[in-house]
Amino acid sequence: MKGKIKNCMLLFYLSAFDDDKEKSRFRQFYNKYSGLMYYVATQLTDVHSEAEDIVHETFLRLISNFDLIRTENEKETTSLVYTVTRYCGIDWLRKNKRELLIDDLPSEEFADETAPDIMVDTVYINDIMAIIADMDPMYAIPLQLKTEGYTISEIASFLGITAENVKVRIHRARKILKDRLEAKL
Amino acid sequence: MSEKVTFDTAISTAFRQLQQQTLSAIPDLSLLSVAFSPSPTLVKKTDAIIYTAERKQKRTILLKYIARTAAAIIIVFTLLSAHPTVATAMKKIFSQTVVQWFDKYISIETQADTYPQQITDFTVGYMTDGFVLMEESQYGAGIYKLYEHIFEKKYVSIIIKPDDNDNITGIDNEYSTITEIMINGNKGTLVCRTDGYNLLLISCNGAQYCIDGYVQCNEIIKIFEKIKIFL
Known part of the structure; x- marks a missing residue:
């Protein structure tokens, strides 16, 4: 019975693909990473049905950007799946609990994130890690994906937000990091 | 370091x-x-x-x-x-559609083609397929009949004559149910008999129609509705 249901879901997602090659690639992706997605979702909520909804939401998000996922690199894909699932989960839970969405915040002027950087001593990496771990994932995740080499538009597609919003969040994340690091130093 | x-x-x-x-x-x-x-x-x-x-x-x-x-x-x-020629042809096509419906509904094999019959005072447009002009009186009246197995009492006749208010039709009310009905704004009388022989008397556009036969009352009404009259 369980196998049947699992296949039902897979068939549902496969119907989104026209190309047989992509279908085959997605089948492998589903079999390999659906468990990870569910695991990440259960880290965010104890309610089984909510975790399933998060997985479902994440799958829909990933399917629409499936050509951007480099499945041949397992480490990179695992990291991406983990990050996107976590983001989708937080986003889903916030929306369903009717909390204030970051998307609703007014846009602000921001500096170019590729502007010349300040120099940091590597001994402070652990401090930066601590700040990131403490930071709101809604800011941290766009910045993380940027550091992993994804473009602004790719991040926007994965997270289901506008490119403008991605830029704002990355800018804010960097500002938070810089301010808190300076305060520590 | x-x-x-x-x-x-x-x-x-x-x-x-x-x-x-x-x-x-x-x-x-x-x-x-x-x-x-x-x-x-x-x-x-x-x-x-x-x-x-x-x-x-x-x-x-x-x-x-x-x-x-x-x-x-x-x-x-x-x-x-x-285009007038095309318009006429289209009327014929429409009539054929009616014929197909009629044949299907009554389930009687037909014998003749469509007859656009000219009668002195008015034109009975396209009679449904199978109705044959049996008599034509000097007053421009006509009797049309649809036959099949006449000995098994399966036929319908349509009698059309000018409505001069002098027409008298005798109705045996002992075995009949008489109902006054309105069809497309025309007042008529529907006589449903116990032996299955039913009759509709109705005046329309200066003509009196008498449709009768061994068909159900609702079928008789539909036959009247399907007769196209072009004045």
């Missing part, structure tokens, strides 16, 4: 190390995959999504098809009806 790096490099390194820590704490992917199984509730939800999407798609296609067909019919009719 410490060294100076750019702020972006430091962030990147921090994220990479954090992610490594997190992912190393996750159980093996193959184990996780086995553990995951969507509940029937989720499957039902997705089924509902598919069902709604399919319905929407079908409805959109159907509406488009209807709109296109309607537009095409209107254009064709508008263009063709401008």
Whole structure:
């Protein structure tokens, strides 16, 4: 019975693909990473049905950007799946609990994130890690994906937000990091 | 040993190390995959999504098809009806459609083609297929009959004559139910007999129609409705 249901879901997602090659690639992706997605979702909520909804939401998000996922690199894909699932989960839970969405915040002027950087001593990496771990994932995740080499538009597609919003969040994340690091130093 | 790096490099390194820590704490992917199984509730939800999407798609296609067909019919009719010959032909085609309906409804084999019959004062347009002009009186009246197995009492006749208010029709009310009815604004009398021989008397456009035969009352009404009259 369980196998049947699992296949039902897979068939549902496969119907989104026209190309047989992509279908085959997605089948492998589903079999390999659906468990990870569910695991990440259960880290965010104890309610089984909510975790399933998060997985479902994440799958829909990933399917629409499936050509951007480099499945041949397992480490990179695992990291991406983990990050996107976590983001989708937080986003889903916030929306369903009717909390204030970051998307609703007014846009602000921001500096170019590729502007010349300040120099940091590597001994402070652990401090930066601590700040990131403490930071709101809604800011941290766009910045993380940027550091992993994804473009602004790719991040926007994965997270289901506008490119403008991605830029704002990355800018804010960097500002938070810089301010808190300076305060520590 | 410490060294100076750019702020972006430091962030990147921090994220990479954090992610490594997190992912190393996750159980093996193959184990996780086995553990995951969507509940029937989720499957039902997705089924509902598919069902709604399919319905929407079908409805959109159907509406488009209807709109296109309607537009095409209107254009064709508008263009063709401008030409008198084509208009006449189209009337015939329409009549044929009526004939097909009639044949199907009454289930009687027909014997003759469509007869656009001229009567002195008015034209009975296109009589349904199979009705044959049996008599034509000097007053311009006509008797049309549809035959099949006359000995088995399966026939319908249509008598049409000018409505001069002098027509008297005797009705045996002992075995009959008499009902006054209105069809398309014309007042008529429907006589339904117990032996199955039914009759409709009705005046319309200066003519009196008498339709009778071994057919059901509602069929008689439909026969009258399908007679096309062109004055």
